[in-house]
Amino acid sequence: METIRDDFQGSDRRAVKALNIIIVGAGIGGLTAGIALAHTGHCVTIFETVSEITDVGAGIQIAPNAARILHRLDVLRDVMDHATVLERVSVRYVDMCSRNWLVANISRRYTSDDEMATFPLLPANGLKYGAPMGVIHRGDLQNILLNKALELGCHIFTNHKVMAVDPKFSAKVHVHDGTTGERFWLSADMVIAADGVKSHIRQQMMTSKGYKDEPIPTGDAAYRLLIPRNRVLDDPLTLSMMDKNVAMRYMGPGGHIMAYPIRGSSLYNIVLLHPAKSETLSEDVWTSKGSREDMLKFCAGWSPAVQKWLAHADEDVLEWNLHVYPDLPTWTQGNVALLGDACHPMLPYVAQGAANAMEDAAVLATALTCTSNVRLALKMYETIRKSRAEKIAAGATATAYTLHMPDGPEQVARDQGLVSPGAAKQN
Numbered sequence: 001m002e003t004i005r006d007d008f009q010g011s012d013r014r015a016v017k018a019l020n021i022i023i024v025g026a027g028i029g030g031l032t033a034g035i036a037l038a039h040t041g042h043c044v045t046i047f048e049t050v051s052e053i054t055d056v057g058a059g060i061q062i063a064p065n066a067a068r069i070l071h072r073l074d075v076l077r078d079v080m081d082h083a084t085v086l087e088r089v090s091v092r093y094v095d096m097c098s099r100n101w102l103v104a105n106i107s108r109r110y111t112s113d114d115e116m117a118t119f120p121l122l123p124a125n126g127l128k129y130g131a132p133m134g135v136i137h138r139g140d141l142q143n144i145l146l147n148k149a150l151e152l153g154c155h156i157f158t159n160h161k162v163m164a165v166d167p168k169f170s171a172k173v174h175v176h177d178g179t180t181g182e183r184f185w186l187s188a189d190m191v192i193a194a195d196g197v198k199s200h201i202r203q204q205m206m207t208s209k210g211y212k213d214e215p216i217p218t219g220d221a222a223y224r225l226l227i228p229r230n231r232v233l234d235d236p237l238t239l240s241m242m243d244k245n246v247a248m249r250y251m252g253p254g255g256h257i258m259a260y261p262i263r264g265s266s267l268y269n270i271v272l273l274h275p276a277k278s279e280t281l282s283e284d285v286w287t288s289k290g291s292r293e294d295m296l297k298f299c300a301g302w303s304p305a306v307q308k309w310l311a312h313a314d315e316d317v318l319e320w321n322l323h324v325y326p327d328l329p330t331w332t333q334g335n336v337a338l339l340g341d342a343c344h345p346m347l348p349y350v351a352q353g354a355a356n357a358m359e360d361a362a363v364l365a366t367a368l369t370c371t372s373n374v375r376l377a378l379k380m381y382e383t384i385r386k387s388r389a390e391k392i393a394a395g396a397t398a399t400a401y402t403l404h405m406p407d408g409p410e411q412v413a414r415d416q417g418l419v420s421p422g423a424a425k426q427n
């Protein structure tokens, strides 16, 4: 374990005082917060609006900052058992989990399959950041977190929608039970709103402060595809991509592709960023349907490998219009705090949304090991987390520009600045 840096010092400590805590949302952030808080001795109740936590989403990256937290919460081994199985392993990580790390991130210019550069993730990145990096199906990650939260005694109510928090932002929520139709108020010591990018509680908090909470379309959208292995059995090129524990990135004018295998190479996860259609620009949901035909048209000039992958796509591809959310004036009010996408939605260009929700959870639990004063702990949480998360979100927005540069001198300079393939071996 010597290679894992230990950020979550609070996990071995107990809360100064056990609190009753309500969490809104059993997504990645809400469940991680539930685990971290239960782990330090709090009594946690989680309300989740969906009736069943199923396999929604596609691939999600577990960057080193997330891995270190999952390790401290005692779920990393389980997560890695479900993450991408790699063919190359650094012995340095054998103790932690012997196989499942992404080894390299290969960049390619979109018209060609020639490799431009390799960014070694293992061991170089892992050594630099204290833990390596994996990829997993979001549904698998959510299920593992759910089971751990239940094991630690969190009370989880699905089909329960939190309609509002108390207007004075005391720790009181108004809940609608979707099974019985009953509505009730419930009090606690603290409410954590981990209700995602469209957070109802964020809107309530911002309205009460007279602040306009409006997403701005970026003009980009993401097609998201999961290609099952049994669909590519007669396509040796795609099959061989699925069998490599390598993330592939193609960059082109106005778009890029990131692709990697998940679920033991049984699925190839592809995210294709492209200009959004003007008529759907304002839609902001993960599960909108896009047109396969439009996707193929956009990629018509892209490399042979890309053409092959995309030819395996379903008729109904998922398309998600990307928005940026202005930084909020605050994440906390009274005994209520926002967490995860609810307070720092991020564009997917640096794959840090889930990781930052986990950082929020770890910091919040740690703050409560320092003081039993809820408002002070929430202020500590906000002070530590807000500027960092906003910086990362801004970095994600800036990265889109770099990845989508039009052809020209700037693009040539970008490409020349990439690490050469030989550098991977030296690391």
Ligand code: FAD
Binding pocket: 024, 025, 026, 027, 028, 029, 030, 031, 047, 048, 049, 050, 056, 057, 058, 059, 060, 061, 138, 160, 161, 162, 163, 194, 195, 196, 197, 199, 200, 286, 339, 340, 341, 342, 348, 353, 354, 355, 357
């Ligand atoms: P989320 O993971 O969005 O979780 C929010 C949760 O709150 C949801 O379960 C939601 O149902 C619940 N909720 C919302 N409102 C209420 C309410 N009023 N009362 C009770 N519960 C409520 N990221 C990727 O990188 N790849 C993906 O493929 C991917 N797919 C996703 C699919 C879906 C359907 C969702 C919701 C998110 C997806 N994400 C994906 C986003 C990623 O999971 C988040 O960016 C990140 O994990 C931050 O987590 P979060 O807990 O803040 O928000």
